[in-house]
Amino acid sequence: xxxxxxxxxxxxxxxxxxxxxxxxxxxxxxxxxxxxxxxxxxxxxxxxxxxxxxxxxxxxxxxxxxxxxxxxxxxxxxxxxxxxxxxxxxxxxxxxxxxxxxxxxxxxxxxxxxxxxxxxxxxxxxxxxxxxxxxxxxxxxxxxxxxxxxxxxxxxxxxxxxxxxxxxxxxxxxxxxxxxxxxxxxxxxxxxxxxxxxxxxxxxxxxxxxxxxxxxxxxxxxxxxxxxxxxxxxxxxxxxxxxxxxxxxxxxxxxxxxxxxxxxxxxxxxxxxxxxxxxxxxxxxxxxxxxxxxxxxxxxxxxxxxxxxxxxxxxxxxxxxxxxxxxxxxxxxxxxxxxxxxxxxxxxxxxxxxxxxxxxxxxxxxxxx
Amino acid sequence: xxxxxxxxxxxxxxxxxxxxxxxxxxxxxxxxxxxxxxxxxxxxxxxxxxxxxxxxxxxxxxxxxxxxxxxxxxxxxxxxxxxxxxxxxxxxxxxxxxxxxxxxxxxxxxxxxxxxxxxxxxxxxx
Numbered sequence: 133x134x135x136x137x138x139x140x141x142x143x144x145x146x147x148x149x150x151x152x153x154x155x156x157x158x159x160x161x162x163x164x165x166x167x168x169x170x171x172x173x174x175x176x177x178x179x180x181x182x183x184x185x186x187x188x189x190x191x192x193x194x195x196x197x198x199x200x201x202x203x204x205x206x207x208x209x210x211x212x213x214x215x216x217x218x219x220x221x222x223x224x225x226x227x228x229x230x231x232x233x234x235x236x237x238x239x240x241x242x243x244x245x246x247x248x249x250x251x252x253x254x255x256x257x258x259x260x261x262x263x264x265x266x267x268x269x270x271x272x273x274x275x276x277x278x279x280x281x282x283x284x285x286x287x288x289x290x291x292x293x294x295x296x297x298x299x300x301x302x303x304x305x306x307x308x309x310x311x312x313x314x315x316x317x318x319x320x321x322x323x324x325x326x327x328x329x330x331x332x333x334x335x336x337x338x339x340x341x342x343x344x345x346x347x348x349x350x351x352x353x354x355x356x357x358x359x360x361x362x363x364x365x366x367x368x369x370x371x372x373x374x375x376x377x378x379x380x381x382x383x384x385x386x387x388x389x390x391x392x393x394x395x396x397x398x399x400x401x402x403x404x405x406x407x408x409x410x411x412x413x414x415x416x417x418x419x420x421x422x423x424x425x426x427x428x429x430x431x432x433x434x435x436x437x438x439x440x441x442x443x444x445x446x447x448x449x450x451x452x453x454x455x456x457x458x459x460x461x462x463x464x465x466x467x468x469x470x471x472x473x474x475x476x477x478x479x480x481x482x483x484x485x486x487x488x489x490x491x492x493x494x495x496x497x498x499x500x501x
Numbered sequence: 502x503x504x505x506x507x508x509x510x511x512x513x514x515x516x517x518x519x520x521x522x523x524x525x526x527x528x529x530x531x532x533x534x535x536x537x538x539x540x541x542x543x544x545x546x547x548x549x550x551x552x553x554x555x556x557x558x559x560x561x562x563x564x565x566x567x568x569x570x571x572x573x574x575x576x577x578x579x580x581x582x583x584x585x586x587x588x589x590x591x592x593x594x595x596x597x598x599x600x601x602x603x604x605x606x607x608x609x610x611x612x613x614x615x616x617x618x619x620x621x622x623x624x625x626x627x
Contacts, residue, residue: 171563172538363564431541431561453540
């Protein structure tokens with residue numbers, strides 16, 4: 133017997149990606165489209181019309197039982213117990229040091245809870261959740277790789293989707309979800325996303341994904357809907373100041389450091405890492421994630437060193453050109469406290485040369501409505 | 502697609518056009534297409550002496566940083582200043598407006614190891 137690296141899995145939409153000429157890369161265990169036409173064109177479509185994303189690589193878990201909320205409240209930083217049916221909420225599973233196992237979204241449906249985790253963390257989170265199930269009465273099921281997730285994101289999303297759903301999606305509020313249908317196929321429709329635009333995420337059976345995907349593209353071709361890949365998604369989320377696990381949040385970088393204090397409910401009686409996060413917040417000496425705008429044309433990339441005067445104060449965690457920020461080069465950096473105030477002039481070293489940059493408040497981009 | 506006939510090519514997907522004692526260098530259509538949207542080009546300084554196949558700069562797309570090599574040695578005598586404000590010119594016109602730099606051939610044209618249009622076409626078809 134020979135050992136082989138596991139082949140990348142395919143989502144239910146793999147054949148469509150190939151047909152559409154996508155450039156596929158292995159990501160989170162799946163062959164995923166990084167771009168179809170051009171990252172910048174797809175970015176532009178999402179900001180002004182809409183883009184269609186296959187996010188079926190993300191981990192989808194179902195949680196059932198009377199004690200899901202109480203159980204989840206002990207493992208995460210945000211409040212789960214206060215969620216009403218039909219609500220979605222961003223959350224973070226933490227370790228004892230306050231670092232992040234993963235950042236996730238809980239969707240509370242009428243009967244069960246849907247938990248969506250990052251593709252790159254799906255196996256780790258499956259193990260973590262299972263390790264904490266004993267005695268909880270919570271039942272955990274994985275739909276990973278079986279269910280599909282299609283996202284339509286952009287200012288025209290309501291207009292493009294509403295004719296084809298069995299529910300009034302225009303009335304669905306941001307971070308709410310509903311069980312309904314899309315083109316007659318069962319779907320959980322959520323007004324969530326990772327682009328900084330209005331939009332919906334459609335959790336559907338893998339067997340229905342192709343039909344929904346193709347129908348949406350066909351019926352909205354005139355309106356300018358195009359398929360968009362993970363490359364555009366990364367630029368969109370960075371402009372919108374949204375963290376990406378492995379970059380702005382890690383097992384070492386805590387939600388407090390990432391500036392996600394709003395999601396850390398220190399008033400909860402107990403949760404994993406609470407003491408560490410409380411201590412970190414009150415001491416207020418921690419390195420933190422900030423926004424960086426480069427003065428010039430050279431892009432800042434992950435791992436580049438950031439200096440305040442002659443002193444190294446941190447490093448770039450994500451970086452990209454930002455079409456929605458006057459085409460400037462933007463980045464996030466993890467920097468010492470004394471370099472973190474907006475307006476601080478810093479220097480980023482790129483291939484041995486020092487380039488000027490300025491610390492700014494996140495997000496870089498906010499949509500007008 | 503057929504490669505322009507009056508050029509020579511490197512295996513690293515640069516093209517070179519030799520005109521007397523000056524060579525003009527850029528990256529191929531295949532290269533720009535593989536990279537995707539080009540957002541930054543860092544070119545060598547005028548006056549620098551470069552060796553054949555040496556690293557002389559970088560080409561950055563939205564997602565990646567790639568080294569730029571020179572397919573021919575000599576002295577850098579001109580760089581394409583247009584690319585500073587419009588790096589996407591490399592995507593639009595890789596063989597024309599998107600040229601990158603010019604080299605003065607101090608020891609004549611040393612083209613050993615470079616590919617003809619047909620040979621390069623075969624390379625990228627693989």
